[in-house]
Each structure stands twice: as C-alpha cells, then as structure tokens.
Amino acid sequence: MSNPAAGAPLFDFFAQPSLPAPDVPADELTRLVAREFGLDVRLRSLGSQQDQNFMAHAVADDEPVAVLKISNPAFSAAEVDLQDRVAALLARELPDLRVAHVLQRDGRDLAGWFDTSRGRLHLRLLTVVHGRTLNGSRYLAPAVVERMGALAAAVSRGLEHVEHPAQDRVLQWDLQHARRVVELLAPGEPDTAVRERVVAAATAALAVLEPLADRLPAQLGHFDLTDDNVVVPPGGRLPDGIVDFGDVLRSWRVGELAVTISSVLHHAGADARTTLPAVRAFDAVRSLTDDEVEALWPLVVLRGAVLVLSGRDQAVLDPGNAYAQDGLDREWRILEVATELPVPVVTALVRHALGRPRTTPAPRPAPRLAPLLPAGTTVDVLDAGTRSEVNDLGAWTDAGTLQREAERRLGAADVVVLPHAAPVLTGSPALSAEEPATVPTGATFWSRRGFSALAPFAGEVRPVDGGVELTGAEAVLRLSAPGPGAVPGATRVEPGQPFAAVPAGRAVHAQLVRDPALDVPARVRAAHAPGWLAQVHDPAPLFGLAPVVPTSAGEVLRRRERVLAEVQEHYYAEPPQVERGWREHLADVDGRVYLDMVNNVTSIGHAHPRVEQAAHRQLRLLNTNSRFHYAAVAEFAEKVAATLPDELDTVFLVNSGSEAVDLALRIAMAATGRRHVVAMREAYHGWTFATDAVSTSIADNPNALETRPDWVHTVEAANSYRGRHRGQEAHRYAPEAVATIRELASRVDLAGFVAETYFGNAGGVALPPGYLRAVYAAVREAGGLAVADEVQVGYGRLGHWFWGFEQQGVVPDVVAVAKSVGNGFPVGAVVTRREVADRYRTQGYFFSSTGGSPLSSVVGSAVLDVIVSERLQENAAVVGDHLRERLTGLAGRHELIGAVHGDGLYLGVEFVRDRTTLEPATSETAAICDRLLELGVVVQPTGDHQNVLKVKPPLCIARESVDFFVDALERVLVEGW
Incomplete structure (x- = not known):
C-alpha cells in the first residue's frame, strides 16, 4: 500500500491542464473494498469534475455506509494528506458541523494506494453526511444563503492558522491564478460569442482586482463550499454539513466567500442582491477588510469565467463525464448573473448591506454645480x-x-x-x-x-x-x-x-x-x-432644489417596534411598507405592487371611490356618537336587515368582529337568562373576554383549551378533511355534537351555541351537510339560541350564498358580522329577532360610541350598495369557481397540496407532507408565503397548524389576477421556497 509517488511534486494545473477523472469500473471497486476494507457494499456513482466518487450501500440492508472517493492520479500523496488532515481538523474543531472525513476501523484509516485496472490510485472511505445537497437550480431562501455564508466563515476561521506542506498546490480553481486560466483556456473555446463574453468579463474584473491583490489576506481554505458541497439534514432546511475537500489550498481569504456566493447565482430568482445574506453572515465572523470588500465581486465574476471555460474544456476532454456535462448550463448562468450589474454597482450594494462606506480612497464629493435653468425660472x-x-x-x-x-x-x-x-x-x-x-x-x-x-x-x-x-x-x-x-x-x-x-x-x-x-x-x-x-x-x-432624503421602510419598522407592544404583530419578518391600495392591489413605498390574496377586510376593494366619497361627504356634515338622531343609521340598519331572513329584523351596531360576537353571546345569555355556551373547537371568534373564552384555536392561543372558563363547553371541530371523521364519514359529527349538547343540557342551562357557519379558521372547510340544522335544533330543544359567527364568510364572499348559514339551509337566532361590513372601516353588526333583542334590556342599556355613528353608517351603506351595483357576489362565484378549479389542478400536480377547501372567494390551500398521515407542512407553508411575497403576492397561513394558505381576496378581484396568483404558486412549488 505504499505510494511510489510520495515524494512527487505538487500538482500544477498549468503544467498538466488536462485532468480527466478516473473511471475504474464499479464492480472492480466493489471487490477491492471487500478485500481491503472488509465491507460488502453496492456502489452508486455520485459524479465529480476530476475525481471518481461513489455512495457505498451495505448489501445487507441497502443503507449508505460510506462515500468511496478515488482521487485523480495527478494529485500527490501530500495533497491527499492535506485534504484528509483538514477534514479531520474541522470535524474535531467544529462540533456543530457535520464534516465528511476518513472512516476508521480499529484505529486504522480506511484509505490507501492500490493497484487498479487504471493504474495505482488512492482510495478512501469517507463518513456519510446524511441529507441532501443544494444541487440543482431550485430557489434558495435568504436563510439558506445566510447559512452558506456562515459555514464559509466558520471553515475560514477554523483553518486560519493551519499550515501544510502541500498548501501551495496550483489548481485551476484558485482565483489567484484566474488570469492565467483564462489566458490558457480562452483561445481553445470554439464558440466566439462565449469566448468574447468570458474574456470581457474577466478583463473588467481583473482591472479592479489586480491593484488590490498584494493587500488581500491569504490562508488555508476549503475554497469549494458551494451548493453541491454543503448538506442539509433530513427534514431540515438549513445546511449543516460539509463534503469534498478536493480544492483545499492556500489562497486569498475572501475567495472562500466568493466561491460560496457564486454558487448561489444559478438558482431560481438569484441575483447579486440575493447573495447579501451570505456576505453579512461571513463578515460577522470574518470581518472583511476594505480591500476584500472591493475584491469580492471581481472574484465572483472571475469564478464564473473560470467555471465556464473549465467546464466546457472538461466536457470536450472527458465527454463521458455526465457531471461535467450537466454543469455547463449552471456555470454559464453563474457568469450571466455575476455580470448583470457592473462591478462598482454590486460593490456599492455590498458596502450598503454591511454599513461599510468606502474609506480608502475616499469617494469624490459632488461637484460644485451652477444652475441648469435660466435665472427667474419657477x-x-x-x-x-x-x-x-x-x-x-x-x-x-x-x-x-x-x-x-x-x-x-x-x-x-x-x-x-x-x-x-x-x-x-x-x-x-x-x-x-x-x-x-x-x-x-x-x-x-x-x-x-x-x-x-x-x-x-x-x-x-x-x-x-x-x-x-x-x-x-x-x-x-x-x-x-x-x-x-x-x-x-x-x-x-x-x-x-x-x-x-x-x-x-x-x-x-x-x-x-x-x-x-x-x-x-x-x-x-x-x-x-x-x-x-x-x-x-x-x-x-x-x-435649485434640496436633495430628497426618503425615510427607509426599515427605519419606520424600527419606530413601530419601539412604541407598539410586541404582541401586536405584523405580517412577514421583513415586511414591505405598504402605503396604498387599489382594488385587489397593494403598493409599497418603493413603488412595488402586490396582489392582495388575503384581505377579506377590504371586501369591495382598496380605496373604493364610493366609500371614500361617502365618508368625505359625511365628515363635512356630521360625525358624532350614535345616541344622536340622524337618518344614516336607520338607512344602514334597514339595508343590513334586508339581506337577512325576515325574522332577523333587529340590528345592533358595533365596531369590530370581536365586539359583534361578544355582544351576540351577551344577547343569548340575556334572552335565555342562562350563562353556559357551547362552541366548536379549533375556532377563533375574537379577542374580547367573552370571545376569547369561546375561541379554542391553539394557533391564536396555545393555552386555549386549558384556560377555558367553566361556562364554555365544546364540541369536536367538524373538519371533514383533518378531523376524526373524514370524507364520507363526516356526517358523524352532527349526531355526536347533538349527543354532547343533550348531555350538557341535562347538567347545565344552555344559553346557546356559537360557531362559524363555514369553518374558517381551518382554511375555509365547509361544515358537513346538515350539521347546523341538527345542532341548531338540539340547542333550541335545550332552550338555547343559535349564534352564527359570520364575521369572515358573510356579505357574499361565498359567491353562491350571501350568508354562510344559507349554505347549510338554516336560519340562526343571532348573526354577528364585521370585517366586510366597512371595507376596512371599523363597522360591525349583530342582527336578531325583535323579541330576543328586547330581552337584552334585562342587562341594562347598550351603547357603542362609534358603532352606528353617522360616518360608520354611511360607509356601511356604501359598501352594501357597491356589492349590489358591481355584482360582487356574482364575481365571487364566477372568479372563485375558476380559482378553485385552477388550484385543484395544481393539487393534482404537486403532492404538497393535500386539499383545496372552500367556496367562492373563501378558499384554503392545505399543505401536507404526507397525504395519508396529513402531517402538516407548517414550515413549508411559511416559506411559501415568503417566496410568494418576492413574486408579488401577499398571502398568509391559517389553521391550528398554520399550514393552510388563507385565500380571501377582495371580492372585486379579476380573473387575470387569480391566474397570476396560481401561476406564482406553481412557480414556487416547481422552483422551491
């Protein structure tokens, strides 16, 4: 097992530019591994640019037990030793990282030099770093890119003071030699356009880099921490493993980062800006010098140039190497994206991201300017x-x-x-x-x-x-x-x-x-x-003007967080600053427009002129508390009552959905003289004391079930998709709920039953047919009232029904509604029968200062008028049916979509990791929402597991807009999140 080339010189690419990978037959290697290492394995090729790699699976159970690496014979024993020592050191010194290193048995490395049919070669068995690499061109989330930069920094810091006799090997991948690589390989590139593009990019990058070269710190490094060589653990999202130490050498320290971020550029949606999380993460650990900041992007461009020329050269040299062939498009994409923006522009972006203005040489100040305009110009x-x-x-x-x-x-x-x-x-x-x-x-x-x-x-x-x-x-x-x-x-x-x-x-x-x-x-x-x-x-x-100094969205967010309670959340970790809406669109302060797929509050569309005109006119006339006498409140209440069955004829006006449901519960208690209420589990009804008591959604309150007061009782969530009874068996929920209510009625006096008429918190799941009919009957039989929470589904959102209870073919005793009522203005209503309302007098009087104020009333009237005149309920039915059809088609192509729930423009897209177990894809849903925001769509998760996209756009949404949403969602499901 001795190496006859132990004293051989270090590899020099420029002395041996042709470097075909070994091609020892797999069956021969299988026998060699069994003979020399005592392992009975099956080999699966992994591919490599210049080595030969296999995953070794145990024959007994097919589990991966090692990676077999056959080094290119051009590399000396010292260079192989360099790779193995660095891997072993990092595995020891960086316990939070999983590092592929040489396997040992009984204190002996499973490695050595062996005679093969292709000559004497070095073979070694490496530990398996389980998981997946980031290979391919799927989208990389900012957190993933950030982790890649952090890994590069950790490796750089771990090797900072390491020296080795083979560290000065000369590889084509060492960016210190980029000029020589381009000059060597470019003349042989047969495609003139490719050659000219690469040479021009390299020349521009070298013009910036070479004056800095002598001032760039150098050290030993991995210099190949790319998407192919970092590993994500099974079930995880962020890489924590490192493989392949074939390019270890001493080079410019900043080259470690340049190589890493260059590998990001071919991924979906990537550009120079998307690499900045990696830059910040690296700099936080290995602070970049001013010269390194200036050198970083030129090195990225040069990496792209070297990859293109080397890849194309290797593909010609080694046409059977599928790994080299498959990489050609990715390598070209890296160069394309690296050169989309000029080097000075990207460097300025990097400086801005790091908060690191250029200090040497200092940027030239703005020139002294005489006026462009003639004197006296206004x-x-x-x-x-x-x-x-x-x-x-x-x-x-x-x-x-x-x-x-x-x-x-x-x-x-x-x-x-x-x-x-x-x-x-x-x-x-x-x-x-x-x-x-x-x-x-x-x-x-x-x-x-x-x-x-x-x-x-x-x-x-x-x-x-x-x-x-x-x-x-x-x-x-x-x-x-x-x-x-x-x-x-x-x-x-x-x-x-x-x-x-x-x-x-x-x-x-x-x-x-x-x-x-x-x-x-x-x-x-x-x-x-x-x-x-x-x-x-x-x-x-x-x-003659003063410069414009706009306030950044980030500063406004920091101001918000300084003065608002932390629990008062906002969408997204880094939200856009949205300052305008129009119909189904939202616009941020940067002029970016987003499609609003979540805003059931603004039911008839953002900034509707009818609402604006009504509010503006009324503010010029009168706005006061609701105890005064004025026509607007009567007109509005009449319009609300007219949308309901005749017996629901008496209206209370409030400010919000929480207040509406709270008042509805109080009305039921007052009308019956009782206090016990039955609620459906996994529902959300509001944040007031009473509505929080009947809300049992663990997403909104993790302790909801444990902290419920003694007057609240629950029945099982009637979820036909995720609940105990699914599909055709969902009919069992109604008789079970009836049995529970009757059993409760034998022990306590029931005031009523409260539930959403369409299971909204679960993402728009329709209640089983006949459910409310049976439950309402049982509640009334027990002397209670049926309270319908229509806060989300009422007002035409379901398309085929104006109210959710109509879908169930029932009439409740009390209806609570808000959200859509004011199109974003705080208006809500509770509607019941006259005799029920009259009994509320036993509780004293009811008063809401602005519930039903002149302004609230005219806004509410305008919203109802628009729903009718613009046929928005019909639009919800037609566009909603189209949207549901398209989403259902999407579910047929993507296993992550477990189901599409809902009707009209009240839909839910439920993501699961397994369609049999229905394991919620919670983290995936959050990441999908973040990715959709990048693609111009605002949507958010809902449900106890936060794994359902709540799709509740303004009712005016156009067909082309829902198509845009579905296309964006499919793009995310294809490209990744």
Whole structure:
C-alpha cells in the first residue's frame, strides 16, 4: 500500500491542464473494498469534475455506509494528506458541523494506494453526511444563503492558522491564478460569442482586482463550499454539513466567500442582491477588510469565467463525464448573473448591506454645480410616489399620468421636476413577479417653453443617442429625451454657458454620473438602488432644489417596534411598507405592487371611490356618537336587515368582529337568562373576554383549551378533511355534537351555541351537510339560541350564498358580522329577532360610541350598495369557481397540496407532507408565503397548524389576477421556497 509517488511534486494545473477523472469500473471497486476494507457494499456513482466518487450501500440492508472517493492520479500523496488532515481538523474543531472525513476501523484509516485496472490510485472511505445537497437550480431562501455564508466563515476561521506542506498546490480553481486560466483556456473555446463574453468579463474584473491583490489576506481554505458541497439534514432546511475537500489550498481569504456566493447565482430568482445574506453572515465572523470588500465581486465574476471555460474544456476532454456535462448550463448562468450589474454597482450594494462606506480612497464629493435653468425660472416638484395624490383612484396604473400631470402643472410653473432617487409608483405594473424599476437615478423635468440649458460646470459637449452629454473633470451630465426631438448640442463650454436646447413639454432626464464609462439606467429596481445611486450625484442643485432624503421602510419598522407592544404583530419578518391600495392591489413605498390574496377586510376593494366619497361627504356634515338622531343609521340598519331572513329584523351596531360576537353571546345569555355556551373547537371568534373564552384555536392561543372558563363547553371541530371523521364519514359529527349538547343540557342551562357557519379558521372547510340544522335544533330543544359567527364568510364572499348559514339551509337566532361590513372601516353588526333583542334590556342599556355613528353608517351603506351595483357576489362565484378549479389542478400536480377547501372567494390551500398521515407542512407553508411575497403576492397561513394558505381576496378581484396568483404558486412549488 505504499505510494511510489510520495515524494512527487505538487500538482500544477498549468503544467498538466488536462485532468480527466478516473473511471475504474464499479464492480472492480466493489471487490477491492471487500478485500481491503472488509465491507460488502453496492456502489452508486455520485459524479465529480476530476475525481471518481461513489455512495457505498451495505448489501445487507441497502443503507449508505460510506462515500468511496478515488482521487485523480495527478494529485500527490501530500495533497491527499492535506485534504484528509483538514477534514479531520474541522470535524474535531467544529462540533456543530457535520464534516465528511476518513472512516476508521480499529484505529486504522480506511484509505490507501492500490493497484487498479487504471493504474495505482488512492482510495478512501469517507463518513456519510446524511441529507441532501443544494444541487440543482431550485430557489434558495435568504436563510439558506445566510447559512452558506456562515459555514464559509466558520471553515475560514477554523483553518486560519493551519499550515501544510502541500498548501501551495496550483489548481485551476484558485482565483489567484484566474488570469492565467483564462489566458490558457480562452483561445481553445470554439464558440466566439462565449469566448468574447468570458474574456470581457474577466478583463473588467481583473482591472479592479489586480491593484488590490498584494493587500488581500491569504490562508488555508476549503475554497469549494458551494451548493453541491454543503448538506442539509433530513427534514431540515438549513445546511449543516460539509463534503469534498478536493480544492483545499492556500489562497486569498475572501475567495472562500466568493466561491460560496457564486454558487448561489444559478438558482431560481438569484441575483447579486440575493447573495447579501451570505456576505453579512461571513463578515460577522470574518470581518472583511476594505480591500476584500472591493475584491469580492471581481472574484465572483472571475469564478464564473473560470467555471465556464473549465467546464466546457472538461466536457470536450472527458465527454463521458455526465457531471461535467450537466454543469455547463449552471456555470454559464453563474457568469450571466455575476455580470448583470457592473462591478462598482454590486460593490456599492455590498458596502450598503454591511454599513461599510468606502474609506480608502475616499469617494469624490459632488461637484460644485451652477444652475441648469435660466435665472427667474419657477420650479414645481412633482411627487409620483406611493402616497402622492397624483396616483389616487388608480391613476398610477396609467403610465401617461405623469405626462398629463406635468402638463397640468406647467400652467403655473416654468419647469416641473420629478426628483432623483424618490421611487415612482406611476406606471408600475399591477401584476409582476419581478420587482420593477421604479427608482430614478436622475431627475426628469418638463419645461413650459423651450430654453437653452446652462452648463453647470466646464466640460466637453457631445451629442449622444437621444440626447446630449456634458463631460467635466468630476462628473458627466447626461440630458436625454425619448424619441424624436431629443436634446441637441455640441461644443466646449464654461459654467453658465448654454450647451443644450431643451424642448417644450417633453420629459427630459437629467443624470449626473460619476464615471463616464458607466451606462446608468434612468430607473433601477429598489433592491439595486443603493448600488446604482452610489454611481451618480443628485442633480437637485441644478434646479435649485434640496436633495430628497426618503425615510427607509426599515427605519419606520424600527419606530413601530419601539412604541407598539410586541404582541401586536405584523405580517412577514421583513415586511414591505405598504402605503396604498387599489382594488385587489397593494403598493409599497418603493413603488412595488402586490396582489392582495388575503384581505377579506377590504371586501369591495382598496380605496373604493364610493366609500371614500361617502365618508368625505359625511365628515363635512356630521360625525358624532350614535345616541344622536340622524337618518344614516336607520338607512344602514334597514339595508343590513334586508339581506337577512325576515325574522332577523333587529340590528345592533358595533365596531369590530370581536365586539359583534361578544355582544351576540351577551344577547343569548340575556334572552335565555342562562350563562353556559357551547362552541366548536379549533375556532377563533375574537379577542374580547367573552370571545376569547369561546375561541379554542391553539394557533391564536396555545393555552386555549386549558384556560377555558367553566361556562364554555365544546364540541369536536367538524373538519371533514383533518378531523376524526373524514370524507364520507363526516356526517358523524352532527349526531355526536347533538349527543354532547343533550348531555350538557341535562347538567347545565344552555344559553346557546356559537360557531362559524363555514369553518374558517381551518382554511375555509365547509361544515358537513346538515350539521347546523341538527345542532341548531338540539340547542333550541335545550332552550338555547343559535349564534352564527359570520364575521369572515358573510356579505357574499361565498359567491353562491350571501350568508354562510344559507349554505347549510338554516336560519340562526343571532348573526354577528364585521370585517366586510366597512371595507376596512371599523363597522360591525349583530342582527336578531325583535323579541330576543328586547330581552337584552334585562342587562341594562347598550351603547357603542362609534358603532352606528353617522360616518360608520354611511360607509356601511356604501359598501352594501357597491356589492349590489358591481355584482360582487356574482364575481365571487364566477372568479372563485375558476380559482378553485385552477388550484385543484395544481393539487393534482404537486403532492404538497393535500386539499383545496372552500367556496367562492373563501378558499384554503392545505399543505401536507404526507397525504395519508396529513402531517402538516407548517414550515413549508411559511416559506411559501415568503417566496410568494418576492413574486408579488401577499398571502398568509391559517389553521391550528398554520399550514393552510388563507385565500380571501377582495371580492372585486379579476380573473387575470387569480391566474397570476396560481401561476406564482406553481412557480414556487416547481422552483422551491
């Protein structure tokens, strides 16, 4: 077993660039492992770029027992020893990580040099790191990317002071040698377009990197901690394992991070911004120097260039190597994404993410600017942001709004300016899976009359496509206008001299760029804005304006968290700052528009003009407490009662769903003179003392069942999907509930039974047919009242029925409703029979200051009028049926979807890990919601297990919008979350 090449020189790629992987037959290796290591195994190929790897399964039970690695014969014994020592050290020093290292038996390494049919080769058996790698191009969540950066940092720190005789081996993957690799392999690349693209990218990256090279710290490292070489434990989401030490050597420390984040770039939805969690995680452990920050993205680009050239070269050299062949598209994608943004832009993004402004050399200050406009020019600033009145009533959906608004304002001002860096909502797409470009990198302006623009600094003027460019010593001013009539000009000018003719009435974009070689888009994505805005100066001084300093959404969130109770939650860990709604759409302060699939509060659509007009008019007339006499309250109460069966004719008005259900319970108690109430388990009814008492959803209150007062009794949740009785057996719930109620009635005096008429907390599961008919009869037989919680399902949401109890063919004694009643305004109602309502007098009087106030009443009336006039119940039926059909089709293609519940626009998509056991896919549901937010959809989980998407959009939602939602959901299920 001695190695005749023990004293061989270290491998040098440039002396031996051709490196085909070993190809020892599997049956031969099986016999060798049995003979030399005493293991009876079956081998399954794992693939490798330059080695030969197999998973070894025990023949007896087919369990994986080891990884068999056959090293490339080009590597010396010292290099193999280097790999094994580093693996063993990390396994010992980093106990929280699972590290693949050489197996031992009786103190002996299961490794050595052996004669094979392909020559003398080194074989070793490595420990199995159970789980899965991140191989493939599925989506990687920010938490996964962050963990990859943390793993790279942990390995880097663990190897910081390690030295080894073989550490200076020369591999093509060592980014210190990237220039030589490109120069060696590029001439042999047969595809001219590929060759030119790679060489151009490498040349630009090297121009930034090479002046820094001597100042970059170097150390021993893994330098291949990629998505292929980190392992996620079974059932987990975050990698905690490391394999494959074939590229261990001494190189630039920051290269460890560059290699790791480059492997993220080919995954679905990835770009430079999505690597930032890894950068922050690495920096938190291995603080990056200023030079390393500057070198990071050039190294990522060079990694992409080397991968493309090496992969394509290896595929030609070793055509039978499926691993090398399969990687070609991924490697090209890495280079494509690495070069989507210029290196300075990504570096600025990294600095912004780290809170690390550049210190050496200090960035040049903005140049001193003379005015662009003639003296005496009056200027009006146009706000096109999310909260601007310009975008009211859906005007933001029309890109022509800006031009029309500018023309309107030019009647009073000489020039109208849309400022730099302030996100623009106007024209942002309503349905977009990609973040649109909304942040201006300059100022757009319109002039009432044409004028000669004055040079703000000395420089050379030249016409460019679509405009004119003034290049000075410190910056470049670009004026551009789309289409014919672009801004002309040409000559050398001094400050204050005319240099361009500005046309009247046309939008002209003024951009102050720091680097004349950089082409900066007129608008950029908000996620990329910190990188792009670092490449430009604010042109506000050109117009005599102060710079715009917008408040960040992150700062507003921190303010919220400082003053609000922690228990007052918000959607998402890092929520967008939503400041506008229109129909089924929500818009954040960055001008990104989201599809709202969860907002049953805003039932008739966000910012409905009928509601706005009614509220505005009433506020001009009167708003006071509800004890005054005015017509609006009578009109509203009549409209509510008219939607219900004739016997439900008496209305109480309140502010919220919790108050409505609370009052309904009090009415039942007062009318019967009793206090005991029966409620269905796993339901949520509100946060008041009484409604919390009858709420038994553990998602809302983990101690709900244990803390229930003695006057609350429960029946089993009638869930035909997840409950004890499923499918056709769900009919058993009704007689069992009846038996429970009768048994209770023999011991206590029942005031009533309360339940949602459609099992909403479970995600929109319909109650079994006849359930409420049987239960209501039993309750009434016992002298109690039937209380229907219609807070979520009432008001036409079910499409085929206006009220949920209609689906069951029953009439309750008391109905509680809210949410939809005010379209987001705090209005709720309780409706019952006159004789029941009259008995509430035994409890004293009822009074709600703003429940039924003039303002509440006119808003409530307007909502009902819109539901009727815009046929929103019909829309809920038609669009809801289409949505359910599409979701059901999705369930047929994706095992994660256990069921689609509900009717109309009250649906639930339940995710399970196993369709037989119905194990809830809780973590998956949360991750899917986060991923959908990235794709422009707002949706949230519900249910005791938080594994159901609650799909309750505004009733006005369009068919194209629900199609967008389903397409986005399928994309997530295909690409990952």
